[in-house]
Amino acid sequence: MANNLPDLCLQNIFKHLNYDKALYPCTLVNKQWSYSSIPVLWSNPFIYVFEGRKPLNSLKPLIDTYLSFLPQNQQEELEIKPKFNQNSIMFNYPVYIRHIFFYFIYEGVKYWCNHCNVSNIIIKERKNQICKALIESFFIKSSKIDTFEIFESDDDYFNISDIFGSISNIQKIQKIRTLIIAKCSDISILLNLTLNVKSLKLFTLYNFDLVNSLRQFVQSQKNLTDITFSFPPKLFPTYWEIFHSSKTATSTVTFIEFIHIQFPKNISLIYHLALFTNLQYLKFRACDFGYIPNIKEDQLIQEINSNYPLAFKKLNTIIIIEDSYLNLEILKILLQFSGEELLSLELFEVKINKFNYIIKWLEVFCPNLRRLVIVDKTNDKLEIVGIHDFFRKFNNLSYVIINGEKHFAT
Structure with a gap:
């Protein structure tokens, strides 16, 4: 049956598979599966090593493979002796890369240089040259780059504009993941050229000179749907205000x-948050609400209903993870405003003092809830009293998960 599926269908399936346990074995099934899974496997190989916690020595053959695809004159200029002959390699691996993560590529090249008997005197200059050559190669050969990351480097670095082919490719990027950014020249180029961003992740931008550039960038984005923030308290209000x-x-x-x-x-x-009229998914990870003053609930609800009648009307998912203390006032207001639209509530590793309050609010405000997960390992006595009556209050809730245990409606 699987052999009858078109390659595109197989690739869409393979995108959802775990790299170690499922995706790699697919390359060994048969010729069709190999040709369909290799583009997915090689779309972001560096992240499999770093975020998959693979041994760093697996970076060397990865870099060796990519360096084998550099033009011969560039290999000679960089004094690289390719480990593989391009003509003997079955797949053109650089064509498949879709994620340009500077940090992972840079660290991969640094590891490769450190294990190729390169003199410490020239290793810094050489790793920058090789890193630049690889990224240039990716930009030239791949037409599907859609995720881009810039990071702050303590070493001498290079500008994005220095890389041949980068400008036209940056304009095609659909997702941008911006980590620690310190190079204003780099980020300014990126912000000025990238107009098709759908997902933006900002992590600890210490440079306030970026605020105006980022503001203009955000205003220019017509397709921006996902935003992620991680900032120290003093920086967060400034950048959050932009959005x-x-x-x-x-x-x-x-x-x-x-x-x-x-x-x-x-x-x-x-x-x-009430200003985001199309907000559907709200997630808090390891956040501290303790500094938010007590909320005057009735006044707040009245003001939001009067000024922002569309607030939270599309919010269907709320997830709170690793929160030291759950702010019940904020949660209640979110449940009340989302109401019938809310389909999923997940509270992982949170400290819950008034569990029964949350259950009551769900019964009153959220009749269309489909998924409820609550995990508080500090409280092994979490229990829904009258659980059968609880299930009757909802139209589509078939089970709930409380501290890892599933409770079914029937």
Whole structure:
């Protein structure tokens, strides 16, 4: 049956497979599966090593493979003796890369240089040259790059504009993942050229000179749907304001994630989130709500209903992970506003003091809930009292997960 599936269908299936346990074995099944799985396997090979916690020595054959595809004159200029003959390699691996993660590529090249008997005197210059050559090769050979990451480097680095072919490829990027950025020249080029961004992730931008560039960038994005933030308290309000004050972002963004945010006292989080009229997915990971002052619930609800009648009307998923203390006031307001639209509530590794309150709010406000997961390992006595009556309050809820245990409706 699987042999009858078109290659494109197989590739779409393979994108959802785990790299170690399922994807790699697919390359060994038969010729069709091999040809369909290799492009997926090689779309982002560096991340499999770094985020998959693979041994660093697996980087060397990876870099060796890519270096074998450099033009002969470039190999000679960089004093590289290719390990493989291009003509003997079955696949043109650089064609398949879709994710340009500077950090992973840079660290991979650094490891390769450190294990190729390169003199410490020239290793710094050489790794920059090789890194530049590889990224240039990726830009030239791959037409499907859709994810891009810039990071701050302590070493001498190079500008994106120095890489042949980068400008035209940057303009095609669909997703951008921006990590620690310190090179204003690099990020300015990226912000000025990238107009098709759908997903933007910002992690600890210490350079306030980027604020105006980022503001213009956000205003220019007509397809921005996903944003992720991770900032220290002093920086967060400045960068967060760029988004909640943007008419463009507040009308297009559907997904917001906060990571390791310690929300400051002067932040009006609920008001700001209410501005995002298409918000569907809201996620907090390891955030601290403790600094948000007590909320005047009735006044807040009245003001939001009056000023932002569309607030949270499309919010269908709320996820809170690794929160030291769950702010019940904020959760109640979100449940109340999302109401019938809410389909999924997941609370992982959170400290829950008033579990029964949450259950009651769900019964009152969220009749269409389909997924409920609550995990608090500090409290092994979490229990839904009258669980059968609880299930009757919902139209589509077939089971709930409480501290890892499934409870079914029947």
